[in-house]
Amino acid sequence: MISINIKINGKKISKEIPDNILLSEFLRDNLSLTGTHVGCDTSQCGTCVVHLNGNSVKSCTTFVADCDGAEVTTIEGIANNGKMHPMQEAFKKHHGLQCGFCTPGMVMSAVDLLKKNKNPSEQEIRDWLEGNICRCTGYQGIVAAVKDAASKM
Amino acid sequence: MANLVGAKIERKEDKKFLTGKGRYTADINLSKQTYAYFVRSPHARAKIIKVDHSKAMKAPGVIDVFTGDSVVKDKIGGLICGWKIVSQDGKDMKCPPHPVLAKDSVNFVGDHIAVVVAETLEQAKNAAELVNVSYKVQKSVTRTDEATKFENIHEGIDNNLSFDFLLGDKGKTDEAFSKADKIVKVDIVNNRLIPNAMEPRAAIGDYNASSDELTLYTASQNPHLDRLIMSAFNAVHPEHKFRIVSPDVGGGFGSKINVYAEDVVIAYASKKIGRPVKWVAERSESFMSDNHGRDHVTHAELALNSDSKITGLKVDTIANLGAYSLVLAAVTPTYLYAPLLLGIYDIPAACCTVKGVYTNTAPTDAYRGAGRPEATYVIERIVTEAAKEIGMDQAEFRKKNFIKKFPHQQCLVHNIDSGDYDAHLDKAIELSDYKNFENRRSQSAKKGKLRGIGFSTYFEACGVAPSAVVMSIGSGVGLWESAEVRFNATGNVSVFTGAHSHGQSHDTTFAQIVGDKLGVAIENIDIVHGDTDKGPFGMGTYGSRSLAVGGTAIVKACDKIIAKGKKVAAKMLDGKPEDIDFKAGEFILKNSNKKKTIGEIAFACYLPGTFGDVNSPLPEGVEPGLIETSFFDPSNFSFPSGSHICEVEVDEETGETKLVKYTVVDDFGTVINPLIVEGQVYGGVAQGVGQALYENAHYDKSGQLTSASYMDYTMPRADNFPHIALDYTCTPATSNPLGAKGCGEAGTIAAPAAVMNAVIDAVGTDVQMPATAEKVWKALKKNGSKKAAA
Numbered sequence: 001m002i003s004i005n006i007k008i009n010g011k012k013i014s015k016e017i018p019d020n021i022l023l024s025e026f027l028r029d030n031l032s033l034t035g036t037h038v039g040c041d042t043s044q045c046g047t048c049v050v051h052l053n054g055n056s057v058k059s060c061t062t063f064v065a066d067c068d069g070a071e072v073t074t075i076e077g078i079a080n081n082g083k084m085h086p087m088q089e090a091f092k093k094h095h096g097l098q099c100g101f102c103t104p105g106m107v108m109s110a111v112d113l114l115k116k117n118k119n120p121s122e123q124e125i126r127d128w129l130e131g132n133i134c135r136c137t138g139y140q141g142i143v144a145a146v147k148d149a150a151s152k153m
Numbered sequence: 154m155a156n157l158v159g160a161k162i163e164r165k166e167d168k169k170f171l172t173g174k175g176r177y178t179a180d181i182n183l184s185k186q187t188y189a190y191f192v193r194s195p196h197a198r199a200k201i202i203k204v205d206h207s208k209a210m211k212a213p214g215v216i217d218v219f220t221g222d223s224v225v226k227d228k229i230g231g232l233i234c235g236w237k238i239v240s241q242d243g244k245d246m247k248c249p250p251h252p253v254l255a256k257d258s259v260n261f262v263g264d265h266i267a268v269v270v271a272e273t274l275e276q277a278k279n280a281a282e283l284v285n286v287s288y289k290v291q292k293s294v295t296r297t298d299e300a301t302k303f304e305n306i307h308e309g310i311d312n313n314l315s316f317d318f319l320l321g322d323k324g325k326t327d328e329a330f331s332k333a334d335k336i337v338k339v340d341i342v343n344n345r346l347i348p349n350a351m352e353p354r355a356a357i358g359d360y361n362a363s364s365d366e367l368t369l370y371t372a373s374q375n376p377h378l379d380r381l382i383m384s385a386f387n388a389v390h391p392e393h394k395f396r397i398v399s400p401d402v403g404g405g406f407g408s409k410i411n412v413y414a415e416d417v418v419i420a421y422a423s424k425k426i427g428r429p430v431k432w433v434a435e436r437s438e439s440f441m442s443d444n445h446g447r448d449h450v451t452h453a454e455l456a457l458n459s460d461s462k463i464t465g466l467k468v469d470t471i472a473n474l475g476a477y478s479l480v481l482a483a484v485t486p487t488y489l490y491a492p493l494l495l496g497i498y499d500i501p502a503a504c505c506t507v508k509g510v511y512t513n514t515a516p517t518d519a520y521r522g523a524g525r526p527e528a529t530y531v532i533e534r535i536v537t538e539a540a541k542e543i544g545m546d547q548a549e550f551r552k553k554n555f556i557k558k559f560p561h562q563q564c565l566v567h568n569i570d571s572g573d574y575d576a577h578l579d580k581a582i583e584l585s586d587y588k589n590f591e592n593r594r595s596q597s598a599k600k601g602k603l604r605g606i607g608f609s610t611y612f613e614a615c616g617v618a619p620s621a622v623v624m625s626i627g628s629g630v631g632l633w634e635s636a637e638v639r640f641n642a643t644g645n646v647s648v649f650t651g652a653h654s655h656g657q658s659h660d661t662t663f664a665q666i667v668g669d670k671l672g673v674a675i676e677n678i679d680i681v682h683g684d685t686d687k688g689p690f691g692m693g694t695y696g697s698r699s700l701a702v703g704g705t706a707i708v709k710a711c712d713k714i715i716a717k718g719k720k721v722a723a724k725m726l727d728g729k730p731e732d733i734d735f736k737a738g739e740f741i742l743k744n745s746n747k748k749k750t751i752g753e754i755a756f757a758c759y760l761p762g763t764f765g766d767v768n769s770p771l772p773e774g775v776e777p778g779l780i781e782t783s784f785f786d787p788s789n790f791s792f793p794s795g796s797h798i799c800e801v802e803v804d805e806e807t808g809e810t811k812l813v814k815y816t817v818v819d820d821f822g823t824v825i826n827p828l829i830v831e832g833q834v835y836g837g838v839a840q841g842v843g844q845a846l847y848e849n850a851h852y853d854k855s856g857q858l859t860s861a862s863y864m865d866y867t868m869p870r871a872d873n874f875p876h877i878a879l880d881y882t883c884t885p886a887t888s889n890p891l892g893a894k895g896c897g898e899a900g901t902i903a904a905p906a907a908v909m910n911a912v913i914d915a916v917g918t919d920v921q922m923p924a925t926a927e928k929v930w931k932a933l934k935k936n937g938s939k940k941a942a943a
Contacts, residue, residue, distance in 0.1 A: 033173065034176075034180035035172070035173015035174065035175070036173070037351075037403075038179075039352065039403075040862070041435045041437055042436070044862070044863035044864060045351065075171075075172065075173035076173040076174075079172055084168070084172065088172065091171055092163050092167040092168070093163060095164065095829065095831070097170055098657070098658065098832055099350070099351065099401075099403045099655050100166075100169075100171075100403065100656070101177065101350075101351040101403030102403075103170050104170075107171065122876070125871070126874070129870075129871040130870050130871060132871070133351065133863070133868050133870060134351070134871075135349055135351050135836070135868070136404055136656045136832070136836045137832055137835060137836050137839075138837070138839030138874065138877070138900070139835075139839065139870075140832075140876065141831075141832055142871065143871065
């Protein structure tokens with residue numbers, strides 16, 4: 001067991017945790033933040049993407065033990081006082097989700113893209129989202145949503 | 154109120170998913186919950202000598218271990234085939250026993266042998282390693298084309314042949330071929346796919362010893378059907394004391410239709426230990442144990458006369474059922490496949506045989522399109538080759554052979570009620586700028602790329618299905634759908650549907666229909682599904698049936714609400730029911746300014762006291778309350794159709810294929826919400842492109858699944874696609890009052906042929922799916938491409 005201090009969605013948390021616990025497990029099982037999903041066991045699908053110190057990471061291959069002092073933002077933490085983030089709004093407007101399972105990871109990846117590239121081309125959006133698998137949408141609504149969000153953020 | 158039907162309305166269900174508030178089975182945790190981990194076979198085929206779980210039982214945290222002996226002792230039934238096929242010799246198909254936990258033998262890698270239940274998942278996993286299974290490993294077969302020549306893998310099933318199915322008139326077809334001026338032949342492999350819904354399967358059993366009620370939370374497309382099967386066949390628990398909840402489900406694509414061994418075992422284990430038991434599949438388990446799809450080997454021949462008209466079609470297919478027959482395993486490659494081989498062409502004679510074979514692979518079953526993508530691939534490949542061989546334009550040859558008049562009775566099964574195939578092909582030709590294709594081909598050539606174009610003009614039979622028809626050809630159940638429309642006293646509406654949404658957007662589409670029918674604001678309508686304790690028995694969602702069948706049940710229940718409302722309104726307005734009009738949520742007495750809103754009528758139905766000068770608003774014989782139920786059984790399938798045109802660029806040096814242009818024009822009949830329908834098409838196309846270019850389930854010679862992770866099984870990703878251009882034509886369906894035909898599977902049905910026709914056009918020689926860079930490069934080399942040869 002080790003003790004860690006971590007800020008999750010703006011809230012400071014100090015906990016004793018087993019040293020082998022993954023960030024995705026910690027969020028889901030210890031904090032009931034079940035918006036972060038687990039869709040594979042090889043760090044390929046991207047449904048578990050969260051922001052760690054402002055960068056998108058796959059939480060299923062991140063040890064909480066490595067996150068001491070870090071700031072983590074999950075899908076539950078990007079709306080502002082109940083108002084959805086412009087990326088969330090854009091996904092709704094452009095039907096960028098169907099079953100919703102890949103959606104949290106997809107949105108978190110897309111938000112990070114726009115932090116790093118304010119006006120991405122369609123190809124840049126597609127290349128960036130290569131690490132997030134969606135089985136429902138064929139990506140077209142997602143790409144349209146990211147473009148639209150870029151124009152509004 | 155503006156019409157809701159036909160409007161691009163944003164989805165009601167989106168907010169919860171976008172804010173992380175979705176509630177999938179894995180998100181549910183119950184008090185005193187335990188965790189399950191399955192022991193699975195590492196061998197493709199073996200006799201089980203002994204399962205020794207004594208060490209596992211003593212491991213830390215272990216509560217119990219259940220094996221094949223446990224389920225036999227407690228009389229838990231095996232898994233079933235829900236639709237039995239009759240062979241051409243009149244004999245029933247052969248189904249091997251399929252126990253929920255294997256006792257005597259295992260028949261594919263991943264076959265379920267035992268389950269360990271422990272206080273934590275880690276303890277369950279660790280203890281599972283201590284379950285010592287002694288095997289006598291046997292030779293195995295995985296290849297579709299080798300199955301009938303291999304030793305019997307199941308006792309009493311000779312040549313591993315489950316059924317030898319025939320559809321069509323062989324004599325008439327042979328005659329057509331004997332008179333043909335031209336015969337075109339193709340050999341086709343329809344590659345095995347793994348559905349890969351992004352949410353892995355999961356189940357939580359929760360037995361309440363006090364009430365003797367058993368609840369199973371499971372990621373299913375059809376919770377009522379699950380409960381029926383698990384009560385009637387698996388004998389897990391009586392139906393009236395058994396509740397199945399399928400909460401938010403993260404995609405299905407057919408893979409969540411089946412009652413799986415894990416569902417039965419988790420429900421059973423919870424009863425046995427008297428505590429909740431939770432199981433969530435790891436992705437590798439999903440790859441191994443979810444039903445797979447496709448896996449056919451086919452030879453097809455097409456007869457033509459000197460006028461370029463198709464006169465006959467012969468198809469012989471071997472379909473790999475895997476190790477056992479699942480619920481829809483047998484109907485998928487037979488009745489969902491063979492009738493569709495005719496495509497949208499006026500073909501006077503056809504016959505098709507299908508041999509269903511067992512192998513040591515994961516069982517196959519419905520995967521998005523289920524039989525129809527396989528059929529469309531055969532006909533659209535052979536039609537393309539035919540046009541090429543006679544030197545005719547692809548569009549012109551298709552149009553020459555299209556069905557032109559409706560209704561059209563096909564020579565195999567279907568009576569197609571409506572369509573206009575020239576219309577969607579013309580529109581697709583226009584939208585895809587077909588006339589300038591050769592210019593684009595030259596432009597690509599300048600960059601060193603081979604450009605190809607491919608057509609796929611498809612139809613499908615969906616809106617499954619008329620109960621009398623399907624039960625006469627082997628279905629174990631009817632395929633009607635139910636709805637209950639429940640007006641609440643305060644004027645809002647709860648709609649219970651037997652369909653299930655796992656991405657299909659029913660919360661929105663169905664609310665649009667009800668909103669228009671009853672004149673209630675969409676935010677005051679709640680669509681409820683996925684819980685057997687709520688609403689009437691329903692058949693679930695698959696086969697593009699939800700709108701055409703489930704939506705119609707809702708319409709019919711709304712009609713009953715309106716009919717009752719008219720009686721009540723007549724009493725309240727002092728008129729006759731036949732003099733009451735209902736429009737936009739108001740009951741209006743003809744030739745008067747007297748009216749009541751539907752909200753007022755609902756309130757009066759629940760509180761039939763004194764209202765103004767009316768003593769009781771309820772006429773004699775009319776019961777209080779405003780709840781109506783409808784069960785709709787369609788008179789026919791529905792027949793969407795469309796034209797897809799695909800262009801690819803192939804890199805001559807690497808063999809890599811890039812999708813560069815894709816055009817879709819579909820006829821889905823009435824479209825309720827274009828935003829949602831477009832999403833279904835884009836997603837469907839992506840899965841079809843996946844089959845054509847990327848996806849392939851691969852077993853090695855020893856029967857190991859070598860494509861059991863996302864690092865080995867190539868899923869289509871965002872950077873694999875160009876923007877897809879989409880448009881519609883519309884000929885309404887006549888088999889339901891909505892005029893809706895269904896859209897969920899269309900993209901997956903049409904796309905593989907469009908893509909492969911384009912690849913083969915570019916390469917200039919035959920290539921089988923998936924057209925990976927390696928295969929295309931080899932084909933180019935064989936075809937004498939200069940660069941590939943260098």
